[in-house]
Amino acid sequence: MKRIETSVQANLRNAKVLIIEDSEDQWLLMSQAMQQCLPEVMPVRVATIQQAMTRLEEWCYQEWEIPKLIILDLYLPQRVDGWQLLAWIKAMPAAINLIPVVMFSSSADPADIDQAYASGIAAYLVKPTQFAAWLTYFQELRSFWWETASLPPLSLGL
Known part of the structure; x- marks a missing residue:
């Protein structure tokens, strides 16, 4: 039991998630659900590919800022944009x-x-269409990514 608690504590220490979402409406639902389900995790939202690239390039030199998870919308606003950013x-x-x-x-x-x-x-x-389903998604995200999985330590190996 002690090992699980230590892993959860490590996952939540300086926890940050990068959310790449161009829709204000979707962001509003996501941020409200995150606040309820993951209050100790700081969401960092960017709305465009360029903003995402700039933020990630900055983090290449700021190890303490690296998020533990990236949530990426495929359509930014076009499908090809999501694929290009993922690559x-x-x-x-x-x-x-x-x-x-x-x-x-x-x-x-x-x-x-x-x-x-x-x-x-x-x-x-x-993506769900109802707020209750967003809550379920973020509760499941919390359960798996923050409480069950062991995330790698933040290190750039510089």
């Missing part, structure tokens, strides 16, 4: 390219899901 993230230096990426999308297309996993994401979730 760019995966091509970044360690430890940025090792951050688990969870893709949230309104698309339930099996081709999108297959391509996302083939591109190296950790999980693919279809």
Whole structure:
């Protein structure tokens, strides 16, 4: 039991999640659900590919700022934009390219899901339409990513 508590404490220490979401409406639902389910985790939201690239490049030199998880919308606003950003993230230096990426999308297309996993994401979730379902998603996200999984320590290896 002590090991689990230590892992959870390590996961939540300086916990930050990068959310790449271009829709203000979706961001509002996500941020409210996160506040209720993950109050100790600081969400950092960017709305464009350029903002995401700038933030991640800054974090390459600021090890203490690196998020423990990235939530990426596939349509930013076009589908191709999400794929390009994911490829760019995966091509970044360690430890940025090792951050688990969870893709949230309104698309339930099996081709999108297959391509996302083939591109190296950790999980693919279809965006819910009701706030109660967002709460369930973020509670499950908390349970798995913050309380069950052992996340790698933040280290750029410089």
